Amino acid sequence: MYSDKAPEPVGPYPHARRVGNLLFLSGVGPRKKGSKEIPGVTLGADGKIAAYNIEEQCRSVFQNVRYILEASGSRWENLVDVTVFLTNMKDDFPVFNRIYAEYFKDNQPCRTTVEVNALPTPIAIELKCIATVD
Secondary structure, eight states: OOOSSSOOOSSSOOSEEEETTEEEEOOBOSOOTTOSOOTTEEEOTTSSEEEEOHHHHHHHHHHHHHHHHHHTTOOGGGEEEEEEEESOHHHHHHHHHHHHHHHTSSOOOEEEEEEOSOOSSSOSEEEEEEEEOO
């Protein structure tokens, strides 16, 4: 399943795949569809991250997840499990956790947050989600 609003996958995989009444989302980052610019990221001449704003990236990731859910026949409230990958747990977790609480005020899926050394594109956050489909 693909969303016409979410950014193109960076590899040979779909945005999501449905199995029974479960929807498994591939890793979702903050990129915007059809653009090389990444919200909240400033790249240096070498193509590596020179500076970033984790709040902007979080909000963009959550919007991309919403796009994929809706294109796949699900919705935000149907999320049941979220795995979060951060590249800088120490600095970014407090901001991420605050923004996460705003978005998941009424629905609280299970969540795991891990730090990784890098992600496939120059981003600081990626989500892997599972939702139900009504």
